Amino acid sequence: MRASLSGAAVTVLFVLLPAASAGGAMALPVLLSLAGLAAFRPRRAAALARPGGAPLLLLLALAGWAALSGAWSPVEAGEQALKLLLLAPLGLAFAAAAADGANRELVRALGVAAFIVLCGLMAIEGLADMPLNRAANPHIDESLEIARNVNRGAIVLLALTWGAAGALLTAARPRAGAALVVVSGLLSLPFGMAAQIAAWGAGVLVFALSLWRPRACLLTISAGLAIWLLGAPFLTPLALANPALTEALPYSWAARAGIWNYVCAKILERPWLGHGLDASRAVNDTIVVQGVEQRAVQLHPHSASLQIWFETGAVGAVIAAAALITGGLWLAKTLAADRPAAAAAAASLASLGVIANVGFGIWQEWWIATMFVAAALVAALPRRSA
Numbered sequence: 001m002r003a004s005l006s007g008a009a010v011t012v013l014f015v016l017l018p019a020a021s022a023g024g025a026m027a028l029p030v031l032l033s034l035a036g037l038a039a040f041r042p043r044r045a046a047a048l049a050r051p052g053g054a055p056l057l058l059l060l061a062l063a064g065w066a067a068l069s070g071a072w073s074p075v076e077a078g079e080q081a082l083k084l085l086l087l088a089p090l091g092l093a094f095a096a097a098a099a100d101g102a103n104r105e106l107v108r109a110l111g112v113a114a115f116i117v118l119c120g121l122m123a124i125e126g127l128a129d130m131p132l133n134r135a136a137n138p139h140i141d142e143s144l145e146i147a148r149n150v151n152r153g154a155i156v157l158l159a160l161t162w163g164a165a166g167a168l169l170t171a172a173r174p175r176a177g178a179a180l181v182v183v184s185g186l187l188s189l190p191f192g193m194a195a196q197i198a199a200w201g202a203g204v205l206v207f208a209l210s211l212w213r214p215r216a217c218l219l220t221i222s223a224g225l226a227i228w229l230l231g232a233p234f235l236t237p238l239a240l241a242n243p244a245l246t247e248a249l250p251y252s253w254a255a256r257a258g259i260w261n262y263v264c265a266k267i268l269e270r271p272w273l274g275h276g277l278d279a280s281r282a283v284n285d286t287i288v289v290q291g292v293e294q295r296a297v298q299l300h301p302h303s304a305s306l307q308i309w310f311e312t313g314a315v316g317a318v319i320a321a322a323a324l325i326t327g328g329l330w331l332a333k334t335l336a337a338d339r340p341a342a343a344a345a346a347a348s349l350a351s352l353g354v355i356a357n358v359g360f361g362i363w364q365e366w367w368i369a370t371m372f373v374a375a376a377l378v379a380a381l382p383r384r385s386a
Contacts, residue, residue, distance in 0.1 A: 014110035024149030036090030039097030055327035063088035073276025091372030098376035107380035126190030163377030166344030203351035214342030222328020232305035274313030300361030341381035
């Protein structure tokens, strides 16, 4: 009975995923939470005590520390803290259900099907001026807000790409897997997001290299992300030290550079514990970027690494980096002999790592849910239970 409920939970989520994603992905956290709750089985929690459970425990510790930091935040962060404390364990419960031997084949099929349907929806939105979102949101007059919905859907599509490609490779359909990746790349073009195109390119490169050297790629990507996370407040100012570089950038990237420089300076004011959960929303200072005055931080720093430092301090950064390192070690050990799964895991880390460090707020619920769904699809790829 429990196994059937677990299978039903993952089925419902993947069936609803394309429409929810194309519509802006804001429903994903609710769908993930309900599916994780329905799929939860107490015996799976025992896996946290095993050696491979270390990165999962660290992930839960990061969510807990971020929630605790709300106690010294300049804004009321209780609601956001509660969301983190719910999404982290329920997201893990969903991923564990996807990795269950009774569900893995089902999840692989559903993941590929959801990807294909979402491709069709995003093609319609990208080629015909977002007709589905405009019809679903007649009360929204601003095209920019509609575009944000579609952009979030495009990121979900990118996140699913590598797990879906890995599923087709596992099924001995390499040409279909390659075609899927190409379609994902083509659908990254109409939405004008340079970060998404770069993330897709990084994913393609890492996917290909991981089929050749799976263990080395997993270790390199996880270590690289961890090193950047730990060094971001100190390396970013060095990279942006030349003012002429900022002036030469397109405005959206120059604005990010201005935000990053401001946040790096503020991190040094409270380096150990940070400014508290959601403190980015309390920044009222302004900066001037290419002659335009703007808020120094607009909701979040557009960098997961800097946001973790700014809001949770060195403690949060060390926990997050430790999760990446231990996760990479465990993945390299577990997936070294399963090249499609290793390639999907490494490419997911690479592409989502790029997006996280130039794009969305790390605590945004839809973004957290997207990463958990991508992780669940990858978790279903190994031929043996992990």
